[in-house]
Amino acid sequence: MSDEADIADENIELSRLAAIEACRRQPRLVPKGTCWFCDEPVAQLKKYCDSDCADDYELEQAALMRAGRPHFIDHHPD
Numbered sequence: 854m855s856d857e858a859d860i861a862d863e864n865i866e867l868s869r870l871a872a873i874e875a876c877r878r879q880p881r882l883v884p885k886g887t888c889w890f891c892d893e894p895v896a897q898l899k900k901y902c903d904s905d906c907a908d909d910y911e912l913e914q915a916a917l918m919r920a921g922r923p924h925f926i927d928h929h930p931d
């Protein structure tokens with residue numbers, strides 16, 4: 854019985870849990886018949902019209918996430 858095997862198992866379990874956690878935090882996109890980024894009609898079960906839109910959408914979401922909630926920022930202080 855080697856400890857190395859136990860440690861490896863533990864690492865696999867930890868990264869599996871991290872992946873599940875990451876999925877949970879990300880709102881699930883469901884195919885809606887149009888591209889989530891540009892609203893072009895797409896085939897059923899597809900979320901984007903092409904991989905560019907998929908990338909752009911993810912970038913946009915990440916940017917929005919970093920920006921927080923824009924309506925809480927007061928641009929016109931009196």
Ligand SMILES: [Zn+2]
Nearest residue numbers: 888891902906
């Ligand atoms: Zn698109």
